[in-house]
Amino acid sequence: MATAASTSARCTFVLAVKSLSDAKSRLTPLPASADRRALVAAMLLDTLDAVAAIGADTVVVSPDEDVHRIALDTGARALDEPGPATGLSSLNAALAHGAASAGQTAFLQADLPALQPDSLAQALDGAALALKSAPAAFVADRSGHGTVLLVAHPGFTPRFGVESARHHRDAGAVELDPDHRRWPDLRTDIDTPNDLAIASEIGLGPRTLAALALPSTDAHGSTGQSAADAAQ
Helix, strand or coil, rough: CCCCCCCHCEEEEEEEEECCCCCCCCCCCCCCCCHHHHHHHHHHHHHHHHHHHHCEEEEEEEEEEHHHHHHHEEEEEEHHHHHHCCCHHHHHHHHHHHHHHCCEEEEEEECCCCCCCCHHHHHHHHHHHCCCCEEEEEEEEECCEEEEEEECHHHHHHHCCCCHHHHHHCCCEEEEECEEEEEEHHHCCCCHHHHHHHHHHHHHHHHHHHHCCCCCCCCCCCCCCCHHHHHH
């Protein structure tokens, strides 16, 4: 049963994902049984499953056809990555592209393998209250410096990247749960093996758990199946 959230029916989620071959280069060393491409795909799937559970529409922006297939298989829309945009990083240009016709938007990190629908729904409810008087609301990552979720009215420019929490705050976004007492699963995005270990303690999604047991790539960089297939 889908988890209800006051903003879910009128809020479109937008996620931006690099090519699987380029994503998460810092996520080494991994267990010998794991394949990085398949793991990135699996974390995306677990994230998308949590979004689907609250009944929200989703857009995934990526240059990778495998990522497009993952998105379409979960009922999300898939968009190609746009060209450069003046004043925006490639990540923020991709997010802005995905939000162009979306109305109220929830920008979400795509690497949240421990994410639970209840946490996401609660954060959206908090954002709904904040958006009555602010242009945007956000949830900071575990470090407090990054952003894992930004919910914004149309026209608000996402500012993901280094010190994004500060940049979003400076632009008028309200920080939700600034004392970091809630939603550890939502706050734990994955960049390093230590992040993955912390997410494992919280509880990984089933796709990520399965991907961590996949065989390593051979000398030619092939597992005999695409990362998207391996993460199914």
